[in-house]
Amino acid sequence: MHNFFHEERIYKNYDAMLLKRLLTYAKPFQGQLIICIVLLLLIAFLDLSRPYLIKLLIDDYIPKKDIPGIHRMGLLYLFIIFSAFMLNYFQVYLLQYTSNKIIFNIRQEVFSHLQKMSLSFFDKNTVGRLVTRVTNDTEALSEMYTSVLVNLFKDLFIISGAIIVMIKLSFSLSLIVFSIFPFLVAGTILFARTVRPIYREVRTKLAKINSALNENIAGIKTIQIFRKEGYIYREFNKMNREYLDASNQQLKIYALFHPGIELLSTLGLTAILWYGGNQVLQHAMEFGVLFAFISYLKDFFRPIADMSEKYNILQAAMTSSERIFELLDTPADIPQPHHPVVMDTLEGVIEFKNVWFAYQPGEWVLKDVSFKINPGETIAIVGATGSGKSTIIHLLGRFYDIQQGEILIDGINIKDMDLNSLRCNMGMVLQDTFLFSGHMISNIRLNNPSITDEAVQNIAKYVNAHDFIQKLPKQYYEEVQERGSTLSLGQRQLIALARVLAYQPSILILDEATSNIDTETESLIQDAIKKILQGRTSIMIAHRLSTIQHAHRIIVMHKGQIRETGTHQELLEKRGIYYRLYQLQYKE
Numbered sequence: 001m002h003n004f005f006h007e008e009r010i011y012k013n014y015d016a017m018l019l020k021r022l023l024t025y026a027k028p029f030q031g032q033l034i035i036c037i038v039l040l041l042l043i044a045f046l047d048l049s050r051p052y053l054i055k056l057l058i059d060d061y062i063p064k065k066d067i068p069g070i071h072r073m074g075l076l077y078l079f080i081i082f083s084a085f086m087l088n089y090f091q092v093y094l095l096q097y098t099s100n101k102i103i104f105n106i107r108q109e110v111f112s113h114l115q116k117m118s119l120s121f122f123d124k125n126t127v128g129r130l131v132t133r134v135t136n137d138t139e140a141l142s143e144m145y146t147s148v149l150v151n152l153f154k155d156l157f158i159i160s161g162a163i164i165v166m167i168k169l170s171f172s173l174s175l176i177v178f179s180i181f182p183f184l185v186a187g188t189i190l191f192a193r194t195v196r197p198i199y200r201e202v203r204t205k206l207a208k209i210n211s212a213l214n215e216n217i218a219g220i221k222t223i224q225i226f227r228k229e230g231y232i233y234r235e236f237n238k239m240n241r242e243y244l245d246a247s248n249q250q251l252k253i254y255a256l257f258h259p260g261i262e263l264l265s266t267l268g269l270t271a272i273l274w275y276g277g278n279q280v281l282q283h284a285m286e287f288g289v290l291f292a293f294i295s296y297l298k299d300f301f302r303p304i305a306d307m308s309e310k311y312n313i314l315q316a317a318m319t320s321s322e323r324i325f326e327l328l329d330t331p332a333d334i335p336q337p338h339h340p341v342v343m344d345t346l347e348g349v350i351e352f353k354n355v356w357f358a359y360q361p362g363e364w365v366l367k368d369v370s371f372k373i374n375p376g377e378t379i380a381i382v383g384a385t386g387s388g389k390s391t392i393i394h395l396l397g398r399f400y401d402i403q404q405g406e407i408l409i410d411g412i413n414i415k416d417m418d419l420n421s422l423r424c425n426m427g428m429v430l431q432d433t434f435l436f437s438g439h440m441i442s443n444i445r446l447n448n449p450s451i452t453d454e455a456v457q458n459i460a461k462y463v464n465a466h467d468f469i470q471k472l473p474k475q476y477y478e479e480v481q482e483r484g485s486t487l488s489l490g491q492r493q494l495i496a497l498a499r500v501l502a503y504q505p506s507i508l509i510l511d512e513a514t515s516n517i518d519t520e521t522e523s524l525i526q527d528a529i530k531k532i533l534q535g536r537t538s539i540m541i542a543h544r545l546s547t548i549q550h551a552h553r554i555i556v557m558h559k560g561q562i563r564e565t566g567t568h569q570e571l572l573e574k575r576g577i578y579y580r581l582y583q584l585q586y587k588e
Contacts, residue, residue, distance in 0.1 A: 348537030
């Protein structure tokens, strides 16, 4: 699978299909959006009526000194202002509320899709870019729904209404405006074509900065240990400088477009003042007509001047939607079977049959691996780094799919089993325990309301985690910092053991669960492991051979193949790979 998050590869122009697909997310809210459009049309009508009222006041009521009429016009003007304010309030609130609901649904869909992806997908795509998809890119769509999609109707109505009223007021003055219109169209098209590639470049540079920030902040400890702050700073400064240069290029185009529109608008206004002023002085035109015409001229030019901002938002939305839809269109490479076998509980018979697996095509990590584990057995897997130990447990949980062979649990191919029921019956304690933000108790319960506080405490006592939790200021409701940074590795492992036991899995997997832990904590963990292994089919992966001597069988892996199998004593007597590993550790 290729990495589709390389922003450098995204060079599509505005795509009507993208917009059409975006509109499908708005379809459930079409009633609210129609109401917003109707409100905007009413607001536009009220905005267009104000200059005309002033024109009537100047030309019809003031010359006749019609005081009651002037009062009526004043009250009508106030009513229009107040009505426009109230309609604006309801329209803005309803539009923002609807947009938030649309973006909520899109963000939920993207996050849900990410949860279905396999580990290989996350191996190939950086966290920073994935986070950008769920946050920044969805937010860019929000601006499109609010600032472009609906408000575009208002702009079109304002422009159309202004043209109609201007023609009605004075055809000769309208011709002056229309003579400028071709220059406006040409300038707008030129702006769009010029700014599009520059805009893409800005988005590309910004994505690089986001990715670099995520990586460097996550790895700040390593950066400081190896004193690489200077190098990282220079690299970031280079990316930041590239982003600044691209942004400045974009600013130059915008700085030229806005004054250009303003210049054309001013030229049109100057021509209208010159011609219209002469007409007024010659009594060929009423002053109120000239005043109203100038107001409508501003209404005519304002939406065109705002077009650059709307185009900017639309380009952002198109770019973001392209990335979001490409993510959503990437199928999960660990698909749920069409007719999944749902297993509430498992007996625990595990069998690998001639399994071949490679992370990269042709680079086999496992080669023709076959073994069987009976219910209640504890099997240990040992071997040098890169021998394929951890790969076996990843395949068993179907986080990756094998290329050849079969993996069976209770005689059923795991590709035919419901993914949720498969993993619910499997508990894993990994070397690097991940703790979520929240409380100690929520990290054990993992938001499962069926596990009571009392059950959590009993489990914590059973796995020897209760004592250290009791010493915390808030005990089980102590806040867990990011990834459990305030807890020792051993304490995190005890929490992981409690978490696994809380879900009562049929199959238990321990991957280097006691590595890099002090002797005192290791004894607590070993005692807890002995308890939770009882009555469960278990697989233990260990580097320290002293921790797996009690296993029913030990499988020795070497370069992706099973080279030896037997008990601890049997393998020592063979004086093979296991014996040599044991001798090396004994000498250490």
